[in-house]
Amino acid sequence: MTTPMKITGFLATLIIFAIIPIYSFYEPKNQESQLNSYYTNAVLTSTDLYAENCAVCHGAVGEGIGDMPPLNSESVQMMSTNDLAKTVARGRDNTLMAAWAAEEGGIFSNSQISDFVIFIQQTNWDYVGVRVAELGLIPPEVIEMEVSDEMLSSLVSIEGGETLTAGLEVYAKNCSACHGANGAGTTIAPAIDSVDLRATPKEEIVALVNDGVAGTLMVSWQNILTPEEINATVDLIYRWQDLLSTGIDFPEVEVMSIPASPELIADGQQLFNIACKSCHGIDGYGTRMAPALNNQLFLEETPNAAIYQIIAGGVSGTMMPAWGSRLNDYDLQSLVAFLRSQADTAPAIIPPILGE
Template identity: 60%
Template sequence: MTRSLQWIGFLATLTIALILPFYALTETNRQRDALQDYYTQVVAATTDLYAQNCAVCHGAAGEGIGENPPLNSDAVREMSESDLARTIARGRYGTLMAGWAMEEGGIFTNAQIDDFVTFIQQANWDEVARRVAELGLTPPAVIQLEVSDEIIKTLATLPDGDVLAQGLTVYAENCTACHGSGAGTLIAPPLDSADLRAHPAEELERIIRNGVPGTLMTAWEGQLSDQEIAAVLTLLYRWPEVMASGIAFPEAEMNDFPSTPQMIAEGQQLFNIACKACHGVDGYGTPMAPALNNQLFLTETPDAAIYQIIAGGVSGTLMPAWGSRLSDYELQTLVAYLRSLEQSAPPILPPIQQP
């Protein structure tokens, strides 16, 4: 071998020795950048699906709404990919979380479910909230009647005032949407009733804990603590005494169901935000929820009953109670929109189950 070839071999070896570490370093960075680009693309592609199907329950920023858990927590992000995928695909028994995989009656492919897993683990929730707002799909805020400091002070003058204050707070946050200020509404019976107070406490506790099958009274066990249930029971039995102290809630009055073009348009927009994910485009139904654009259902179901179903939900199904999240006017716009579909609704679809 000539001396020149030896130098060429030496220089080639030196070049390789110098380039390989540099290549290894840049390849690691390249792979990391490529993975980040992939995450960015998946999150961007999945954000609209989240806005259209998930934000209504889990919030525009993944903060959770009511009994629907937050997704923007470290606990969720740190779940294994298999656990997240299984939850999205199959849902959770005994909760409002439905199975979204096609084989479970949902609307997402396995690939889309995998993308949702990546979305949950990688999303910037502030950016997600902005996109949800851009699409006009920010869900309605939860409506709660507040128990003021003045009311708390008034209750403190009564025996076991702290228990009554807790009971009234729980009632305001969870019960007024259906039961009003105690006199009942179109969607629930009165609770300020001598007949009700004549029932044993054990019976009322069972109703609160387990709900009433076939009605809109849902089960509150698991949602309220034992102490909160006991406080509500105390309030119910001492209702006249509490009301006599000057405490009252505004009545949820609703004597008729007006319908105007503006209400129908607003109801359609709200339907697209809150209802379309389960009940389908224009209310034609999906495997997850029945068709509402259904002449038999609309013909046989009066406005008050439709209002009741929306506000109170349907126990034992995925239909949640919207009474605490929508105002009376918003509920009426939904009724107006659904009623506007009656004339052109298909006559052959089966009606949904009445509560």
């Protein structure tokens, strides 16, 4: 029984001994270049993932945005490989730094996490900045929203004004940077002022805010805010329309203005026919595979920035791909311009799904 094994073992040993001298002759150079290409690959593959997932907080060149720490700093360079891997894999409790490892509820495999660590240790941040720009993922300017006395006084008169005030204060401090100072969404997060959300049961929204959405910028707020604060913010989501009816003066923040130039629209249409028509149908009328985009309800309800964000980020858990890594900023804007150009002629009723 054991004989064949032994022979194989012996043969293998012989072969290894025969090979070692030859191999070691070439080894130093070989190993070095292999190692180099290993590092180069890790850095290159991580660059796009960084652009898509991390740049929004840590900046296009790792400079850190607002309260978010830089990654291009000496103190991060000094961190041990192990600590870096742990931070990226598990995140930091009670902060906006989420856990990114699949086994912690994130979206990256362990080898992708190791690649991130090599990336952080070795990358050329100038190159990263160029790549982030190429992908159209330069982070938007941080929106700072302050709740002014006028805003508060416009709320006291309406029913439940106190909860709304509390909710608005939490929202301004914690949520507006991503969801927009007026709740209309930004290029990085969907609108909070949304008919769909208002039609969603409260427990579901509370659960979403408590747990966050793994693999996205929406972290778990459970340990950052108190249950009362979360409750007040969720109430605010349902009453956004009441808020607007007080004539409350939201700070004007131009999150995205897309010129409706005929050229941009034509480019968008051409790209739509190549990349989107197979699922969303001719002129966006929808198919069995994907919903109609050419409809009043969607276009009225979804600001440009939010459409841009959906196209760039995709809809996780569905067939809608994230196009951010494949299309640049101009392409994404052209698609939004094309979809927007249909607003005046779009059917008021969502067209029946085609292709049945």
